[in-house]
Amino acid sequence: MTELLTITEASLWASNHLNKNVTTSNISYLIQYGKVKKYKDNGTTAINKYDLISYYKSFNGQREAEWREKLGKDLNWALSFDNLKEKDTTKHIHRLHPYKGKFIPQLVEYFIDDHTDNFKTETYFKKGDIILDPFSGSGTTMVQANEQGMHAIGIDISAFNSLIANVKIGKVDFKDLNNEIKKITITLKEFISKNKNTQFEVELLEELNIFNKRYFPSPGFKIKVRKKEIIEREYTPEKESEFSKTFEKLRKKYKLELKHYKSSNFLEKWYLEPVKNEIDFTFERLKKVKNSTTKKIITIILSRTIRSCRATTHADLATLKKPVTKTYYCRKHGKICKPLFSMLSWWERYSKDTVKRLYEFNNMRSNTYQNCLQGDARNIDIFPELENKNPEFAKLAIKQKIKGIFSSPPYVGLIDYHEQHAYAYDLFGFKRNDKLEIGPLYKGQGREARNSYIDGISQVLNNSKQYLQDDYDIFLVANDKYNMYPTIAEKSGMKIINQYKRPVLNRTEKNKSAYAEIIFHLKKK
Numbered sequence: 001m002t003e004l005l006t007i008t009e010a011s012l013w014a015s016n017h018l019n020k021n022v023t024t025s026n027i028s029y030l031i032q033y034g035k036v037k038k039y040k041d042n043g044t045t046a047i048n049k050y051d052l053i054s055y056y057k058s059f060n061g062q063r064e065a066e067w068r069e070k071l072g073k074d075l076n077w078a079l080s081f082d083n084l085k086e087k088d089t090t091k092h093i094h095r096l097h098p099y100k101g102k103f104i105p106q107l108v109e110y111f112i113d114d115h116t117d118n119f120k121t122e123t124y125f126k127k128g129d130i131i132l133d134p135f136s137g138s139g140t141t142m143v144q145a146n147e148q149g150m151h152a153i154g155i156d157i158s159a160f161n162s163l164i165a166n167v168k169i170g171k172v173d174f175k176d177l178n179n180e181i182k183k184i185t186i187t188l189k190e191f192i193s194k195n196k197n198t199q200f201e202v203e204l205l206e207e208l209n210i211f212n213k214r215y216f217p218s219p220g221f222k223i224k225v226r227k228k229e230i231i232e233r234e235y236t237p238e239k240e241s242e243f244s245k246t247f248e249k250l251r252k253k254y255k256l257e258l259k260h261y262k263s264s265n266f267l268e269k270w271y272l273e274p275v276k277n278e279i280d281f282t283f284e285r286l287k288k289v290k291n292s293t294t295k296k297i298i299t300i301i302l303s304r305t306i307r308s309c310r311a312t313t314h315a316d317l318a319t320l321k322k323p324v325t326k327t328y329y330c331r332k333h334g335k336i337c338k339p340l341f342s343m344l345s346w347w348e349r350y351s352k353d354t355v356k357r358l359y360e361f362n363n364m365r366s367n368t369y370q371n372c373l374q375g376d377a378r379n380i381d382i383f384p385e386l387e388n389k390n391p392e393f394a395k396l397a398i399k400q401k402i403k404g405i406f407s408s409p410p411y412v413g414l415i416d417y418h419e420q421h422a423y424a425y426d427l428f429g430f431k432r433n434d435k436l437e438i439g440p441l442y443k444g445q446g447r448e449a450r451n452s453y454i455d456g457i458s459q460v461l462n463n464s465k466q467y468l469q470d471d472y473d474i475f476l477v478a479n480d481k482y483n484m485y486p487t488i489a490e491k492s493g494m495k496i497i498n499q500y501k502r503p504v505l506n507r508t509e510k511n512k513s514a515y516a517e518i519i520f521h522l523k524k525k
């Protein structure tokens with residue numbers, strides 16, 4: 001059966017069919033990735049409604065039922081937030097800098113705001129309360145507390161994570177920020193104009209476009225691979241080496257040196273030389289910025305820029321494997337891609353984006369106080385540390401005490417929180433505290449690692465308790481596959497009074513199988 005719909009018609013039809021907003025770009029994505037076939041109808045792109053029906057049947061509606069079957073009937077589907085779009089979960093400052101392991105702002109909102117429903121039958125926080133996040137990470141809890149008119153204190157062992165969080169939540173001098181960004185961009189452009197790398201890149205891109213159109217048409221190529229009309233592992237190395245001749249020719253024409261160091265120094269290993277020179281140049285300019293808040297914001301922009309410019313394939317951005325110094329076949333995009341030879345475009349894009357996001361948040365922020373303290377949550381003296389930062393707020397905190405915690409502790413053996421930002425530690429020279437991370441990936445998930453995790457998290461809760469009101473409420477988001485949280489609660493003199501089971505749909509990992517995390521609600525025993 002065939003009933004052709006334009007992309008706009010398909011988005012309207014699908015929104016109606018699924019009872020949620022399906023945008024035209026969602027539909028284009030399905031076409032681009034060969035999930036539904038592309039037709040031409042009077043010259044415009046169209047798709048067959050029945051292809052869409054079978055795609056959604058095979059996947060979407062079935063998922064909730066299947067997951068409940070696998071993960072238990074007490075799965076709270078409302079906490080999947082499957083109605084949200086990416087732009088909601090990365091709203092305003094939540095996308096100032098990548099950070100692996102953050103939770104979505106709406107999850108925090110759900111627990112700290114003043115709504116109730118069938119699952120959350122009471123409210124726990126009110127305006128003016130102080131919330132603590134002893135594993136603050138990129139600061140999601142602090143930002144949401146601000147949105148809800150609540151104060152918040154964060155703690156993180158990583159200097160760089162604390163910086164991300166404090167930049168998000170800090171007040172901004174926009175005039176100074178815009179001025180400094182402009183100055184750096186002008187001098188960076190001057191610096192680049194003396195080199196040939198951008199011209200090289202422009203010509204390379206032109207050649208690549210021609211080559212890709214011919215040998216990797218979209219979506220035709222991916223469809224042929226799926227239908228096994230093209231054997232990907234034979235075809236792609238052939239084409240990769242064919243294009244590398246053009247690449248070499250251009251490289252020689254522009255006399256571009258792409259030296260590659262087998263260094264343990266992150267910057268030398270993971271950046272092509274022209275990019276590294278631009279990074280060093282920009283960092284020197286950054287050092288001259290006088291206003292410390294502006295300087296911190298620009299540090300985050302530069303860090304975000306260099307993260308996008310690492311000499312890696314698009315598929316390995318999250319987990320670096322091997323430095324890439326020339327064009328390569330990219331599995332993610334199904335065509336020949338290239339590493340970056342200049343950071344300018346990312347620098348300009350992220351500068352604009354950061355200022356825009358900070359403005360957006362500035363226009364809605366409440367007049368409350370948030371700060372992330374850098375330290376080990378197992379033993380940090382929270383109130384004395386606050387006194388150094390803001391004596392007036394410290395007075396309020398000592399008098400009022402903290403109402404509760406909303407936090408996602410590291411999960412045992414899953415992520416190395418310092419290592420994920422190795423480029424930033426290397427460039428900016430922040431002190432690393434890897435050894436003080438609780439449950440890092442490098443220690444694994446063995447018995448010893450699990451015992452030390454239990455001790456670590458209970459020490460954090462015991463330390464935090466001193467600063468909490470008696471009737472505190474603690475919410476911990478955890479992937480407790482080893483069932484450690486009952487012991488942690490016991491060791492912390494607390495009891496688990498409720499558990500919310502949340503389906504996690506938008507996992508970035510390749511593994512998309514049914515998966516739930518638990519939000520533990522703890523109170524004084």
Ligand SMILES: C[S@@+](CC[C@H](N)C(=O)[O-])C[C@H]1O[C@@H](n2cnc3c(N)ncnc32)[C@H](O)[C@@H]1O
Pocket residue numbers: 099101102103104134135136137138139140141155156157158161375376377378407408409410411417418436437438
């Ligand atoms: C799961 S992440 C938190 C993410 C956060 N909820 C967000 O949305 O960005 C856990 C954080 O705990 C921090 N951490 C690990 N060990 C710590 C310790 N001993 N003291 C304080 N923070 C620690 C890590 O650096 C990491 O940023």
